[in-house]
Amino acid sequence: xxxxxxxxxxxxxxxxxxxxxxxxxxxxxxxxxxxxxxxxxxxxxxxxxxxxxxxxxxxxxxxxxxxxxxxxxxxxxxxxxxxxxxxxxxxxxxxxxxxxxxxxxxxxxxxxxxxxxxxxxxxxxxxxxxxxxxxxxxxxxxxxxxxxxxxxxxxxxxxxxxxxxxxxxxxxxxxxxxxxxxxxxxxxxxxxxxxxxxxxxxxxxxxxxxxxxxxxxxxxxxxxxxxxxxxxxxxxxxxxxxxxxxxxxxxxxxxxxxxxxxxxxxxxxxxxxxx
Amino acid sequence: xxxxxxxxxxxxxxxxxxxxxxxxxxxxxxxxxxxxxxxxxxxxxxxxxxxxxxxxxxxxxxxxxxxxxxxxxxxxxxxxxxxxxxxxxxxxxxxxxxxxxxxxxxxxxxxxxxxxxxxxxxxxxxxxxxxxxxxxxxxxxxxxxxxxxxxxxxxxxxxxxxxxxxxxxxxxxxxxxxxxxxxxxxxxxxxxxxxxxxxxxxxxxxxxxxxxxxxxxxxxxxxxxxxxxxxxxxxxxxxxxxxxxxxxxxxxxxxxxxxxxxxxxxxxxxxxxxxxxxxxxxxxxxxxxxxxxxx
Numbered sequence: 001x002x003x004x005x006x007x008x009x010x011x012x013x014x015x016x017x018x019x020x021x022x023x024x025x026x027x028x029x030x031x032x033x034x035x036x037x038x039x040x041x042x043x044x045x046x047x048x049x050x051x052x053x054x055x056x057x058x059x060x061x062x063x064x065x066x067x068x069x070x071x072x073x074x075x076x077x078x079x080x081x082x083x084x085x086x087x088x089x090x091x092x093x094x095x096x097x098x099x100x101x102x103x104x105x106x107x108x109x110x111x112x113x114x115x116x117x118x119x120x121x122x123x124x125x126x127x128x129x130x131x132x133x134x135x136x137x138x139x140x141x142x143x144x145x146x147x148x149x150x151x152x153x154x155x156x157x158x159x160x161x162x163x164x165x166x167x168x169x170x171x172x173x174x175x176x177x178x179x180x181x182x183x184x185x186x187x188x189x190x191x192x193x194x195x196x197x198x199x200x201x202x203x204x205x206x207x208x209x210x211x212x213x214x215x216x217x218x219x220x221x222x223x224x225x226x227x228x229x230x231x232x233x234x235x236x237x238x239x240x241x242x243x244x245x246x247x248x249x250x251x252x253x254x255x256x257x258x259x260x261x262x263x264x265x266x267x268x269x270x271x272x273x274x275x
Numbered sequence: 276x277x278x279x280x281x282x283x284x285x286x287x288x289x290x291x292x293x294x295x296x297x298x299x300x301x302x303x304x305x306x307x308x309x310x311x312x313x314x315x316x317x318x319x320x321x322x323x324x325x326x327x328x329x330x331x332x333x334x335x336x337x338x339x340x341x342x343x344x345x346x347x348x349x350x351x352x353x354x355x356x357x358x359x360x361x362x363x364x365x366x367x368x369x370x371x372x373x374x375x376x377x378x379x380x381x382x383x384x385x386x387x388x389x390x391x392x393x394x395x396x397x398x399x400x401x402x403x404x405x406x407x408x409x410x411x412x413x414x415x416x417x418x419x420x421x422x423x424x425x426x427x428x429x430x431x432x433x434x435x436x437x438x439x440x441x442x443x444x445x446x447x448x449x450x451x452x453x454x455x456x457x458x459x460x461x462x463x464x465x466x467x468x469x470x471x472x473x474x475x476x477x478x479x480x481x482x483x484x485x486x487x488x489x490x491x492x493x494x495x496x497x498x499x500x501x502x503x504x505x506x507x508x509x510x511x512x513x514x515x516x517x518x519x520x521x522x523x524x525x526x527x528x529x530x531x532x533x534x535x536x537x538x539x540x541x542x543x544x545x546x547x548x549x550x551x552x553x554x555x556x557x558x559x560x561x562x563x564x565x566x567x568x569x570x
Contacts, residue, residue: 007374015362089360098358101325102375102415103348275327 004104004112005119012086021082025124028075029131033059036071037135060141062148068132069151069228072124073158079120080166080183087113087170088179097275110171110270114263117163125156154227157255161224164262171269187221194222201244213247220258226251276303276339278423278454279324284333286319286478293319295478296333301456301471306449308469308486309458310565315475317458318355321427325352348376351416352425357408361401365392365411368400369418378419386414389444405432413441424448427458442468462565466490474568481568490565493517494535496528499553500544509547513540525553 012018037059058067090096099109129152136144166183173179198216205211217226226246279301286294294316301307309317322328324335325347337346359368369383387393390410395403403411409432416424429445430438445455445468459465465472465486472490473483482489496516500506506526510519515536518529528535537556544551 003374003377007371010367010371010374011360011363014367093360094356094358095360097325097327097354098372099375100327100344101347101352101354102372103344103377104375105344106326108344272329274322274329 001108001112001115004108005115008112008116017085018082021078021085025075025078025082026127028078029072029124029127032071032074033068033131033135036067037139057139057141059135059139061136061143062145064132064136064139065146065148066151066229068128068135069155070230072128072131073155073225073228076124076159076162077184077187079124079159080162081180083113083117083120083163083166084170084179084183085176086116087167088174088176091170091174092176100275106271106275107267110267113167113170114164114266117167118160121156121159121163124159125152128152128155151228157227157252157259158224161220161255161259161262164259164266165220168262168266168269171266190219190221194219198244205244211244213244213250215244217246217251218254220255220262223251223255223258227255277301277336278303279335279337279456280339281320281324281335282333284320284323284335285331286316286323286328287331293478294323294330297475297478297480298333299473299480299483301454303454304449304452305471306445306455306457306469308465308472309456309475310460310462310465310472311458311475312460314477315460316478317460317475318427319478320475321352321354321425321456321458324425325354327354349421350423350425351418351421353412353416353429354425354427357412359400359408359411359415362399364397364399365403365414366396368411369415372415373418376419382418382420386417389417390414391440406434406437409433410437413444421453423454423456425456428460429457430459430461430464438464462490474565476568489568494530494532495557496530496535496537496540497553497555497557498526498528498540498544498551499524500549500551502549506544506549509544509549510540512547513543515539 040058057063090099096109100106132152165186169179169183169186173182194216196216197218198214201212201215214226217223227248277300281300282298283296284294284298285292285296297316297320309320311317319328323330324337324342326342326344336342337350340346359365360371363371365387366383369386370380373380373383384393387396390413392407392410392414395407400408400411409429413426413429416426426445430441433441442464445457448455449468449470457465457469469486471484472486474481474489498506498510503521503524503526507519507521510526510528513528515534516528516530518527520527520529528540535556537554541551541554
């Protein structure tokens, strides 16, 4: 596998799209958090000096883990896009065939792409960890603490889910433009469907008093999203009276199950079909 | 040892059968041509052998072993189109190919020189002309000096000089004892470089064997007389031809090139009491042979 990873690195290290998207992603993580920080400091704080609505300092320890994980999560379509391009490039250039002809197996070809999804998720997570540390120390409202650092772990699961969806769509659709379009449309559609499911769950809870949990979080991308909550929890806390409960364990299990599904589906597709 | 043995290989795309139970063996040290018109299943067959297509039935072996990726590394293969990363240079693309084949980079300058691409080795693949792309693909096949080469239409898109160079290269490699499997729809190409041939037609194997036997260039003598059965008996006693065919009111005698002697035939028939009403020597072209085999 080390050999295959070295080959992947040879493929991408001189690829301008890889460099550009990586830079945009790093910048995106910083900007997303900075914008929230800026908004909070200059708009929310003057209007809410006691922190009643915003619930304390989101960028001080220990809240910063959750805040940065949540807002960085909004940029996760970028590494997904990168993986989608890296996978579909192989089909566009027909190098997927040549790689196999030259001497790797179909399963190795797929596994190394899935491993790339993991590595990119790990790198994204490290970046978020560093960003959170940086904001935490700069804002410096509380003493350093790892309390709530599990948000970073959930961010990792979210990143990995997005990346695995991207790899799967890449091997299923193969054509770059079409795959990218489907990836984005799917994101929007799933969010829409998730909202419909949530409204339905609220209705069932209200009418029949059956709590099925936040069903909107049961879909792949939303399951991953559902692991990292918005740090501005005040409204959510108030709304919880009406909202179905959040079964974190269920959402977590679903997120893992989806990832396993995406992994095997990608491998199945690449090993059973004509290339 | 056989380099490749194919056993009853089939492939269908929905209702279309691209390969119908093809079997043959490629012996070591041969230049083996796979000849057939467009759409006869040549590339499909090589695709299956390289594990990029799934067969619908049958099996194949490489080096008498169950095929896997380690055996594919021993073969330099160029299938259908040159497949490289467009945004990388020839050098970088070959480095990737070398890594995939688990060979070092030290052979890259040699193969680039062989296909005259040394000067352009740092240009991006996307800037290459069709012929240059083709030559880079051949360079990639030659990486690490493999014992076996599989080339699918290797002279496609090359200029006449390029075509001659590739033929020369194939002959040289053959002299070094390497086995070359080459698919082509160009009869002339197969005739010039191949020692063995398999002819495919609509997914079926029409003929396989030594190229001189299969594509033997023949002279045909057409003979006719009033009494065809009698003529056939008389001709059966004649020596020197390789084949006799009765075609309606005509008998065809097939001779190796340059050995047909119409005077002898005429004299033989006449002295056996047969008067010929038609006697004609026809040169048979390879093209005609090819059409005969594939139509």
